[in-house]
Amino acid sequence: MANKIFNGLPSKAYTEKKYWEKECKSVFVNNWVFVGFAHELKNIGDVIPITVAEQPILIVKNSKGDIVAYHNVCSHRCLILVDKPKNVKKIISCPYHAWSYDLDGNLLASPHFGGTNKHTPNGFNKKNNGLRTVRIKIWHDWIFININNNALPFERYAAKLIKQLQDTSLKNIKPVATLDFGHINTNWKFLIENFIEPYHVQFVHKKTTSQPLKDHYTIVDGNCYGSGVDLKEEDSSSNSLSVSSKYLSLFPNFIIGTYHPGQLGVYLNNPIEPGITSQKRIIYTTEGHNLNKTEINNQKNLWSKVHKEDHEICEKLQLGRSSPVSQNGGLLSPYWENSVRAFHQTMIKSMKK
Numbered sequence: 001m002a003n004k005i006f007n008g009l010p011s012k013a014y015t016e017k018k019y020w021e022k023e024c025k026s027v028f029v030n031n032w033v034f035v036g037f038a039h040e041l042k043n044i045g046d047v048i049p050i051t052v053a054e055q056p057i058l059i060v061k062n063s064k065g066d067i068v069a070y071h072n073v074c075s076h077r078c079l080i081l082v083d084k085p086k087n088v089k090k091i092i093s094c095p096y097h098a099w100s101y102d103l104d105g106n107l108l109a110s111p112h113f114g115g116t117n118k119h120t121p122n123g124f125n126k127k128n129n130g131l132r133t134v135r136i137k138i139w140h141d142w143i144f145i146n147i148n149n150n151a152l153p154f155e156r157y158a159a160k161l162i163k164q165l166q167d168t169s170l171k172n173i174k175p176v177a178t179l180d181f182g183h184i185n186t187n188w189k190f191l192i193e194n195f196i197e198p199y200h201v202q203f204v205h206k207k208t209t210s211q212p213l214k215d216h217y218t219i220v221d222g223n224c225y226g227s228g229v230d231l232k233e234e235d236s237s238s239n240s241l242s243v244s245s246k247y248l249s250l251f252p253n254f255i256i257g258t259y260h261p262g263q264l265g266v267y268l269n270n271p272i273e274p275g276i277t278s279q280k281r282i283i284y285t286t287e288g289h290n291l292n293k294t295e296i297n298n299q300k301n302l303w304s305k306v307h308k309e310d311h312e313i314c315e316k317l318q319l320g321r322s323s324p325v326s327q328n329g330g331l332l333s334p335y336w337e338n339s340v341r342a343f344h345q346t347m348i349k350s351m352k353k
Contacts, residue, residue: 006341007328008344009347026352031151032250037282045089046085047059047087049083071131079094139158158250165256188269188271193340201213208305208306219248225248229245246258255267
């Protein structure tokens with residue numbers, strides 16, 4: 001079975017609106033979805049609106065300094081409350097009829113709702129009409145939500161990834177650079193698949209890396225998929241990728257790379273529609289390691305080049321799925337792309353729930 005060649009997901013999994021809608025109703029609500037970075041909410045009152053499974057969600061730093069999540073919808077006429085990142089101070093206010101909420105989601109005011117100067121009609125209870133909460137987990141600097149509240153507790157859900165990272169110190173990680181790539185014209189799954197298989201590295205990244213294919217291995221561990229590379233001779237300078245590394249994902253959309261010595265890269269892949277995904281990468285240093293300004297700029301330039309190579313490939317993958325000859329999903333290497341196969345199997349299983 002280990003040497004059996006499988007087909008990938010059919011083209012419709014990457015191109016069809018109906019498939020995308022089914023993903024939204026299953027994959028993105030049943031699981032812990034990665035949605036943002038805690039360090040980007042610096043002050044009490046900071047809010048970041050996001051969209052997950054075509055649902056508007058609001059991430060908020062509340063009065064206690066905790067990061068919480070709500071459905072980004074007013075209880076009155078269901079208007080979107082916040083449409084861009086900002087600081088709202090102490091009150092989230094609806095621009096339509098000035099209904100207002102505190103940072104804990106409690107309804108504070110419903111002006112003239114029962115008539116002029118009658119703000120609370122008979123039978124109306126403010127306590128029952130606050131913002132609707134969304135289940136949230138902050139894991140180190142990374143924000144996850146589970147919309148339908150049915151996923152396993154996060155520590156159990158992410159147990160395999162946590163185990164894979166047990167030799168990496170995550171206690172005092174420090175974000176040192178951000179690369180925001182904006183919209184990429186490809187399905188979100190292609191970005192995940194490209195990240196977790198090593199087969200392409202020596203061909204796509206021959207100008208930017210020195211990690212021979214023979215030194216790579218794949219990782220399939222529960223809902224954690226990826227690959228690694230162990231190099232006997234490393235170049236740990238800030239403008240090189242010639243270092244031992246692990247490339248890991250947590251289903252569905254969290255991906256993290258560990259680069260020795262002392263560096264992490266975490267990617268936010270936000271599915272927008274079947275053929276569009278936004279991507280952001282944060283570069284971190286781990287405890288006891290630092291990069292100066294020159295080294296940080298070198299890393300940003302290096303990773304910009306690497307990602308440009310990946311994005312161009314993924315956009316071509318997307319274009320290829322418009323051909324009738326790609327309807328069966330192409331072929332997967334039984335050795336180098338078993339991680340992609342496992343990801344596909346989890347996709348299929350999740351969509352049946």
